[in-house]
Amino acid sequence: MKNSPTDQPRFTCRLVRGGISIFGDTTGGEPRGPGTSHVATCADCQQFFGACDELTLALKRAAVREWREAPSNLEQNIMRAVNLSPREPAPVARAVWMSWAAAAACAVAVVLVYPSRTQTGSPPGSGTNVAAHVDPGALAAVREIIAAVPGDLLAQMQPKAQEILQQDPLQNEVDAIASDARKAVSFLARNFLPTPTGQPASGE
Amino acid sequence: MMTLAPEPRAAGPLAGPSDASCDEASLIREAAAGDTRAFGELVRSHHRRVFNFLSHLARHHHDAEDLTQQTFLKAFHHLARFDQQRPLINWLLTIARNTALNHFRDVKKWEEMPVDAASADPSPARQTEQKEQADNLWARARELLSPREFEVLWLRFAEEMSTRETAAVVGLTETHVKVVVFRARQALLKGVKSP
Numbered sequence: 001m002k003n004s005p006t007d008q009p010r011f012t013c014r015l016v017r018g019g020i021s022i023f024g025d026t027t028g029g030e031p032r033g034p035g036t037s038h039v040a041t042c043a044d045c046q047q048f049f050g051a052c053d054e055l056t057l058a059l060k061r062a063a064v065r066e067w068r069e070a071p072s073n074l075e076q077n078i079m080r081a082v083n084l085s086p087r088e089p090a091p092v093a094r095a096v097w098m099s100w101a102a103a104a105a106c107a108v109a110v111v112l113v114y115p116s117r118t119q120t121g122s123p124p125g126s127g128t129n130v131a132a133h134v135d136p137g138a139l140a141a142v143r144e145i146i147a148a149v150p151g152d153l154l155a156q157m158q159p160k161a162q163e164i165l166q167q168d169p170l171q172n173e174v175d176a177i178a179s180d181a182r183k184a185v186s187f188l189a190r191n192f193l194p195t196p197t198g199q200p201a202s203g204e
Numbered sequence: 205m206m207t208l209a210p211e212p213r214a215a216g217p218l219a220g221p222s223d224a225s226c227d228e229a230s231l232i233r234e235a236a237a238g239d240t241r242a243f244g245e246l247v248r249s250h251h252r253r254v255f256n257f258l259s260h261l262a263r264h265h266h267d268a269e270d271l272t273q274q275t276f277l278k279a280f281h282h283l284a285r286f287d288q289q290r291p292l293i294n295w296l297l298t299i300a301r302n303t304a305l306n307h308f309r310d311v312k313k314w315e316e317m318p319v320d321a322a323s324a325d326p327s328p329a330r331q332t333e334q335k336e337q338a339d340n341l342w343a344r345a346r347e348l349l350s351p352r353e354f355e356v357l358w359l360r361f362a363e364e365m366s367t368r369e370t371a372a373v374v375g376l377t378e379t380h381v382k383v384v385v386f387r388a389r390q391a392l393l394k395g396v397k398s399p
Contacts, residue, residue: 017386018386021382021385021386021389022379022382022383022386023379023382051393052389052393055341055389055392055393055396056361056389058341059341059342059345059357059361059362060361060362060364062340062341062342063342063358063361063362065340066260066340066342066362067256068255068256068259068260068268069252070251070252070255070256070269070272071265071269074251074255074269074272074273075244075247075248075251077269077273078247078251078272078273078276078277079240079243079244079247081273081276081277082240082243082247082276082277082280083240085277085280085281
């Protein structure tokens with residue numbers, strides 16, 4: 001199975017080489033994948049994959065020789081730049097802050113809702129008298145969490161929430177739909193609802 | 205100039221130290237929380253490899269130095285976004301590559317970049333070095349291949365990254381990486397046979 005005198009690989013050989021290289025596996029020893037039966041009988045393809053293996057090995061060895069040593073002061077320069085650059089607020093901090101707010105909201109719900117439920121006279125043994133089973137230590141911890149939350153937490157959040165709502169395109173869309181709906185209802189009411197004289201106002 | 209890396213190597217010929225990998229996760233967590241000392245440890249482990257990668261992409265020593273600095277600065281600011289399922293070095297090389305591409309936004313400019321200014325020095329040592337470089341496969345690869353083919357080949361065989369890892373760094377599909385490697389190897393085989 002020799003190639004033509006022009007030294008160009010035959011179409012089948014090109015196809016198989018590409019097929020195995022792209023859809024098969026050429027790492028380590030025998031090439032695996034579509035067309036391996038052709039390779040087994042084609043000396044040129046065997047030679048091609050052998051040359052590929054040699055080239056890969058040579059590239060790996062050359063890479064070690066081509067190692068370029070970093071300047072001795074590079075590490076210090078990097079750290080100097082890092083220390084001088086202003087640190088952006090980490091998104092983790094916001095997540096912690098929000099989780100504290102969520103915990104506080106849950107705690108408020110527990111403290112306010114359960115005692116009021118127990119005072120409304122649920123039948124004993126119905127399972128709703130949860131506060132009776134709450135560990136006093138846990139309750140104290142919840143109260144401590146609530147006390148630790150800054151008093152102006154909601155005030156801090158409110159302007160941001162309003163800002164987000166103002167810029168929110170979904171909210172704008174909802175407002176537009178609501179406005180259209182109001183106009184449609186108004187139109188229907190004006191034209192089809194009976195007037196005080198008992199006649200629908202469709203003649204307008 | 206062509207000295208070997210002093211640090212021990214793990215996976216590939218240019219892989220970083222393996223004994224540090226177990227501590228790396230905790231260092232990343234601390235650095236992401238703003239601990240510069242922990243980040244300094246990460247810089248110490250990886251800056252040589254990032255510099256080596258960039259100096260092959262950028263050619264100029266000073267460019268590679270600046271780009272390495274920028275890479276680590278970006279890494280420090282975005283470490284909280286780092287997916288710890290990936291090796292840190294792959295993420296750093298991704299940042300390094302993108303930083304280099306932004307720096308040399310025009311590919312033509314990249315291709316036309318002259319070699320280091322020091323190459324004009326006609327000293328015998330420099331001439332020997334130039335001859336060694338001419339004999340080197342990677343120098344030949346740089347001449348024969350496109351920048352994309354070169355960087356893919358470098359990541360696959362010099363950094364010994366898998367096809368998947370290479371694809372993640374250069375932003376291609378795995379199949380596309382295999383196609384680029386196939387073409388690059390063909391071109392290089394042909395070029396090495398007929399210099």
